[in-house]
Amino acid sequence: MRSKRSLLLIGAIPAVFLGYFFIYPVLTILYTGLVPDGQIATSAFSEALTSPTVRGIAWFTLWQALLSTLLTVAIGLPIAYVFARYRFPGRSLLRSLTLVPFVLPTIVVGVAFLALVGPGSPFGVNLRGTIWAILIAHVFYNLAIVIRGVGAFWEQVDPHLEDAARILGAGRFRVFRTITLPLLRPAILSSAALVFLFSFTSFGVILVLGDLRHTTLEVEIWRQATAFLRLDLAAALAVLQLIGVTVLLVLYGKARNRRAAELTLRPPSEVARAPRTTGEWAVVASTLCMLAIIVVTPLAVLIWRSLSTPDGLGLSNYAHLFNPPRATAVFVSPTDAITNTLQFAVPAVLIASGIGLLAATVIVSASGRSSRVFDTVLMLPLGTSAVTIGFGFLVALDQPIDLRASILLVPVAHALVAIPFVVRSTVPVMESIQHRLREAAAVLGASPRRAWREVDLPLITRALAVAAMFAFAISVGEFGATSFIARPATATIPVAIFRLLGRPGTFGEAMAMSVILMAIVAVAALGIEAVRGTRSGGV
Amino acid sequence: MKGLRLSVAVTVVALVGAACASSESTPDEVVLMTHGSFVVSEGVLEAFTDETGVPVTVLQSADAGTMVNQAILTKDNPIADVLYGIDNTFLSRAIAEDLFLPYQAANIDVAPESLRISGDQVTPIDYGDVCVNLDPVGLEDRGLGLPESLADLADPAYRGLFVVEDPSTSSPGLAFLLATISVFGEEGEYPWQAYWGDLMANEVQIVPGWEQAYYGDFSGGSGEGERPAVVSYATSPVAEVYYSDLDAAPTSIIEDGCFRQIEYAGILSGTEAESTAQLLVDFLLARTFQEDIPLNMFVFPANEDAALPDVFVEYATVPANPVTMDPAAIEENRDRWLAEWATIVR
DSSP states (O other): OOOHHHHHHHHHHHHHHHIIIIIHHHHHHHHHHHOTTSSOOHHHHHHHHHOHHHHHHHHHHHHHHHHHHHHHHHHHHHHHHHHHHBOOTTHHHHHHHTTGGGGSOHHHHHHHHHHHHSTTOTTSOOOTTSHHHHHHHHHHHHHHHHHHHHHHHHTTBOHHHHHHHHHTTOOHHHHIIIIIHHHHHHHHHHHHHHHHHHHHTOOHHHHHHOBTTBOOHHHHHHHHHHTSOOHHHHHHHHHHHHHHHHHHHHHHHHHHHSOOOOOOBOOHHHHOBOOOSHHHHHHHHHHHHHHIIIIIHHHHHHHHHHHEETTEEOSHHHHHHHSOSSSOOOSOOHHHHHHHHHHHHHHHHHHHHHHHHHHHHHHHHSOHHHHHHHHHHHHHHHHSOHHHHHHHHHHHTTSSSOOTTOTTHHHHHHHHHHHHHHHHHHHHHHHHSOHHHHHHHHHTTOOHHHHIIIIIHHHHHHHHHHHHHHHHHHHHHOOHHHHHHSOGGGOOHHHHHHHHHTSTTOHHHHHHHHHHHHHHHHHHHHHHHHHHHHHGGGO | OHHHHHHHHHHHHHHHHHHHHHHHHSOSOEEEEEOTTOOOOTTHHHHHHHHHSOOEEEEEOSSHHHHHHHHHHTTTSOSOSEEEEEETTTHHHHHHTTOEESOOOTTGGGSOGGGOOSSSSOEEEEEEEEEEEEOHHHHHHTTOOOOOSTGGGGSGGGTTOEEEEOTTTOHHHHHHHHHHHHHHOSSSSSOHHHHHHHHHHTTOEEESSHHIIIIIIBOSTTOOSSBSEEEEETTHHHHHHHTSSOSSOSOEEOOTTOEEEEEEEEEETTOSOHHHHHHHHHHHHSHHHHTTHHHHHOSEESOTTSOOOHHHHHHOOOOSSOBOOOHHHHHHHHHHHHHHHHHHHO
């Protein structure tokens, strides 16, 4: 459709952004680590490749990520189905809550998890130090990606297709396997790729719930760099991590590249309806129960902890946040922390949406290998260790303008992680938009630009809203880049939580601050949901 | 006419010269790089700005190891002027990397000899002791007395009651490992490896960070866990009193086998504001900043003239003979010790 030249122009912006803020810093730090004195440090490579410890870590990193992804998709699909197809009381609120885990600091979640399934478990289940604690935590964190990612697509799939098949005599499972699954395949693959990358580079969850036997390459890179000051070995491990991620992304690109089924997307309002039969109510109820156990219980533990005070339940932890009882006013107030957090989140969402959309347009319109390569490279920041990117910024971004300690770098770093979300949510929708729709518009004399604006854009907006929500959550919850560059006076909520957890005695306040963080994300998700609802009637 | 022109020219040159000179002596800002535990009261760093006219910008790394790496990576074109918070476990490496310009605070004499290092690379700013903290109530409920030494914790009577941090991911964890190496030694009948073997047999819990150990596993004070002994700081009981309405500390410490962490400040080589950086190091050791340290970071000021807050005077226990270790010895052996430790606990 689009001319090659205009595609190049559109692609130039994301390419330059990614080149300057990702490829260039990562190559520079890898070079610094691996070629310390003008000579390549082959010993670090051979150490990384021959050490049985490293091999064990690499193997564990891979299989726990695959297993986490499978589990998250298996649990997320029925929940996505219920949200897409049924209307029931509390639906928007519950769906908004699924986004909350995504932003919570792992230390806070770790404490909640250990309270539920640790040594003092009220259910008598002690999963501490087992792989299950890690897998469950990954499901807890990433479930929203599947629920929202697949759900956003599912809720626009015409249920009449399935009805027709059933009328023709196909059983439920056969309908799912032969009709629904192929239609959802691009969306499921997209979400699975994101979940995989998050689990593959898991850091906080592993540190809090893992032990010496269960550790990922991401943790090992950090440990080698910071505890042993072995930049050469850290860089060699980072190369190993990058190779692993690239191989899996190429496989994913191959799977994705099989022609996507084109279908007419429907507005969600026409797809969802109230459950009618007892069976349908049972499906809805049992699915929501599962959601409650995995997502709501740990959140409830945190709320309960935030209300626990030496004198029974009360609001004193919250009161202390606004009005610190001690003379040393060391903590940023919640209102300031919220303002600071939003000051980073809003530009991060704008950058990620803009650049992600441009990139998605190129990926869908261009064909063949160049599109696949571009797509793969865009996903890489999610699969690259934070240490590599962070140190990369430090060694690379001092010329021509010194950005290394610039406040501008915070939303840029957040956008780097969020862009894959924008690309992955918009590409499946863009691909599924019937060519017929656009061709019809062209026959009627509309210019390609007008066809894009009036036909594609409203559908894409809905997908973009989901991606923007994740971009917002990524920025709001991010800690590493923000804590380094944010001044004490511009501390965000996660930075404030970290400080409160840094000493004995202010645990309750840290829990209260975490609940405030939960509330902000839930409110933002509800808000975007409302916007999405009013826009969706127009197609 | 000519004379006027000349005098104008001279004035211009003088003005430009003065402008240049003043831009050299008063930079726009002085940047202080430190770790994530750094906290300072409002108005304290502003006092430095009032004195010198230069605002202080703070860059905080998540942890000390990351901070040292960041400083090393940006050595040739530093992002900060002064590094504060590097402790004796990382100091040798930083000095070996030529990270610092030679300077010791003009007021260095206020710090006791025991905190200073040979050479003039860095100035001690604060110190604290990593000690085993105890929950007396939890121990009493089990009919146990307070353990008095590190060795007691390997006694089967205390099975399953102790939680420590992983020395490869946590700074108090490393301090505790170094304390055991110093107390039990590397050779002899009962070296540190044998002690750790007994700790493992006694079901010690190893967690990655202080937060999980203290809040997640420790049963005393604000801890929410089940174990009455944890590796924390000598001042943790003080913080417990300070942040609660209690009039006695709910936790106590074992005075045996505490490890002294000393934190230093140094001027990063490559700074373009050396003289201001020197003033900042002096300021960090002067009373205004020093007296603000205890209640924000729960460590002791290096300046002996600094007045301690009442809660420190009343509730802080300063171990009589803390373990100290030469930074060079730590640097030389750290990797080997960590590797050996890993084989014992795996």
